[in-house]
Amino acid sequence: MNLRLLDRKYLGRQEEPDDFIVGDSGGSYVTDTRGRTYIDFMTGWCVGNLGWGNTEIRAAARKYEGPEYVYPGHLYRPWAELAELLARITPGKLSVSYRTTGGTESVDGALQMAMAYTGRGKFVSIEDSYHGNSIATMSIGASGNRKKFKNLLPHCQKIKPPLDGKALGKVKTLLEKRDVAAFIMEPVICNLGAMVPDEEFVRGVRALCTRYGTLFIADEVATGFGRTGKLFACEHFGLEPDVLCMAKAITGGYGAMGAVITTPAIAKAIKEDFGLYSTYGWHPRAVAVALANLRYLMRHRAQLLRNTTQLGDYFLTRLPGMRFKGKADIRGKGFAIGIEVDDERYASRVGDKCRKNGLLVSAEENVLMIFPALNIARETAERGLDIFEQAL
Ligand SMILES: Cc1ncc(COP(=O)(O)O)c(C=O)c1O
Known part of the structure; x- marks a missing residue:
């Protein structure tokens, strides 16, 4: 046919x-x-x-001779090596990675982490943004999604661009009630036509999150690994998020993979409630190409x-x-x-x-x-x- x-x-x-x-x-x-x-x-x-x-990456894919699959509960050296590399290259204190198969799963995991850590259930995000296509990620995306899907997560508030001082005031009003689990945005918003927020907005939201006990999640699924001229777009603003989501360029196209990374303090606090089990998260073949891809990226x-x-x-x-x-x-x-x-x-x-x-x-x-x-x-x-x- x-x-x-x-x-x-x-x-x-x-x-x-x-x-x-x-x-x-x-x-x-x-x-x-x-x-x-x-x-x-x-x-x-x-x-x-x-x-x-x-x-180099093609050769790593071709030469791969490791196990066909590794059960997530086992130890596997390349997992630890990749997690260590991510800890080294991501901003601030981020150093504990969770293994996912792509961007949606990373963002979904980040939202769960924020709920587990804060004991809260509300989110604030940017209107008309895109963070993936699961129920939770659609809930924090465009409000228009609610017309098509009636039962998305409740209590998701959206900030309308422009992302300036006025928008920052709106974030403050929402966060000061101390019931918001996380604020999430792409530091440079690829999904809104590469919108660059005011530095005052990004730094201001970071300070508000710290003051009111809300986690700042940076979605770097699209911007990560050099896309904006810095390794991570957070660096343009001196932003140290509590959680950072990655996928897409992590393997350069050679394997389906994502990661969500947080600080040791947050990882320790949520250990009881949060594990993010993903059967194919960090498949050994994808890990081999991710390591080759990121080592090349770091060398050049x-x-x-x-x-x-x-x-x-x-x-x-x-x-x-x-x-x-x-x-x-x-x-x-x-x-x-x-x-x-x-x-x-x-x-x-x-x-x-x-x-x-x-x-x-x-x-x-x-x-x-x-x-x-x-x-x-x-x-x-x-x-x-x-x-x-x-x-x-
Ligand atoms: C910023 C952002 N977050 C999350 C996602 C979802 O990633 P994936 O398609 O790997 O699930 C995308 C996909 O385009 C994205 O651009």
């Missing part, structure tokens, strides 16, 4: 798939089955931070972060000079770049036209997103932007 018909019949999807059959990928390029090559400004939505097909860290910051600035200076139809709000940090346009159909048409002309960008609702690999060559980035400009 024709692939499109087969897909339509057997795969559950909300949207029709793109007109794009993936064949192969390498570096900042993806090739379709007709042999056409596309510049990749999506990296699978913040997954392939080191580009595709890195020889200075150069990768410099490229991300410098070329990110280049994108953010060149994009405003382009002729968009109507208003375009361009924002971002490093290689998390969002362009909010007036018209949803225009965004989708630009995305389609880019693809036809050999460039992959993300177009969701009225936002175009650009997430290049941290090591993209300047020449490739320039060529991609030329295609983008033509598509406008």
